[in-house]
Amino acid sequence: MINLGTLKEITDLRSIWQHEALNFTPWVAENVDLLADAVGLDITVDETESYVGDFNVDIYASETGTDRKIIIENQLEDTDHDHLGKLITYASGKGADVVIWIVKHAREEHRAAVEWLNNHTDDKIGFFLCEIKLFQIGDSLIAPSFNVVERPNDWTKEIKKTTAANPTQQQRLEYWQAFNDYAFDKKEFAKEFNKRKPTTDHWMDFSIGSSACHICVTQIQKRNAIGVELYINDDKELFKSLLSNKDEIESVIGFALDWRELPERKASRIVIEKEVKLDNHDLWPQQFEYIIDVCMKMKKAFKRHI
Numbered sequence: 001m002i003n004l005g006t007l008k009e010i011t012d013l014r015s016i017w018q019h020e021a022l023n024f025t026p027w028v029a030e031n032v033d034l035l036a037d038a039v040g041l042d043i044t045v046d047e048t049e050s051y052v053g054d055f056n057v058d059i060y061a062s063e064t065g066t067d068r069k070i071i072i073e074n075q076l077e078d079t080d081h082d083h084l085g086k087l088i089t090y091a092s093g094k095g096a097d098v099v100i101w102i103v104k105h106a107r108e109e110h111r112a113a114v115e116w117l118n119n120h121t122d123d124k125i126g127f128f129l130c131e132i133k134l135f136q137i138g139d140s141l142i143a144p145s146f147n148v149v150e151r152p153n154d155w156t157k158e159i160k161k162t163t164a165a166n167p168t169q170q171q172r173l174e175y176w177q178a179f180n181d182y183a184f185d186k187k188e189f190a191k192e193f194n195k196r197k198p199t200t201d202h203w204m205d206f207s208i209g210s211s212a213c214h215i216c217v218t219q220i221q222k223r224n225a226i227g228v229e230l231y232i233n234d235d236k237e238l239f240k241s242l243l244s245n246k247d248e249i250e251s252v253i254g255f256a257l258d259w260r261e262l263p264e265r266k267a268s269r270i271v272i273e274k275e276v277k278l279d280n281h282d283l284w285p286q287q288f289e290y291i292i293d294v295c296m297k298m299k300k301a302f303k304r305h306i
Contacts, residue, residue: 028059045061050094064205076104101129119153130146173198175284208306226278236261238306
């Protein structure tokens with residue numbers, strides 16, 4: 001006989017987090033990967049209780065590897081007009097591209113308001129409304145869950161509309177869409193990396209848990225190649241530290257890398273490229289396997305030194 005427990009929801013959020021600013025906001029910041037998985041973005045926390053004029057936004061963040069700014073407002077109660085107004089004020093003051101509102105329960109009128117904002121603002125700006133839920137089986141540890149109840153319209157469809165007349169951009173978008181479908185069906189890859197939204201850019205970035213650097217995959221169409229690299233944003237000392245461990249890193253990865261300090265620029269890059277046929281869709285799965293393999297090996301080799 002199989003014994004199964006009963007899943008129960010803990011509705012009193014303040015029994016776990018007594019104070020929004022002192023308890024809940026630090027917890028969200030420390031566990032932002034849970035939120036990132038729910039909304040489908042790679043999030044790096046920049047500040048908590050970040051100033052906006054005479055006010056503070058709970059969390060000021062950015063999309064890892066891009067310059068897209070994110071504000072996160074937390075509420076351990078049901079949605080209300082006061083917090084909705086704050087969201088608009090904070091978004092304006094911070095020039096936010098993504099607005100995330102975390103609440104205990106989303107009232108219908110506020111769900112409608114967020115839906116209206118997504119329908120009537122620029123398609124590069126997105127509003128998310130998330131409910132935080134707590135669950136427990138018997139005396140087990142309490143498990144949190146973010147439930148997204150309102151999200152931006154399908155950005156990918158909007159991108160398709162605007163790029164249909166540009167074959168190069170359209171191919172980039174189709175390539176990333178196919179890569180996502182393929183790569184994130186692999187449990188090992190999905191465990192290590194968060195899914196990124198396909199775009200018309202020639203690159204796709206993946207976080208490895210550091211704000212100083214990330215893994216970047218590129219489509220190099222002029223040379224019919226794909227590249228995978230560790231992109232170091234602005235830290236020459238980190239590059240030199242990694243370079244001092246070059247032999248060990250390349251031994252773990254299993255192949256040589258192209259180490260580009262780029263002293264005239266802020267960024268540094270550690271790269272490997274492979275010639276492929278980007279316009280041959282039948283060969284894409286082979287290319288995706290290569291990208292997956294290199295990304296996994298790079299994260300394993302570099303993370304111990306970062």
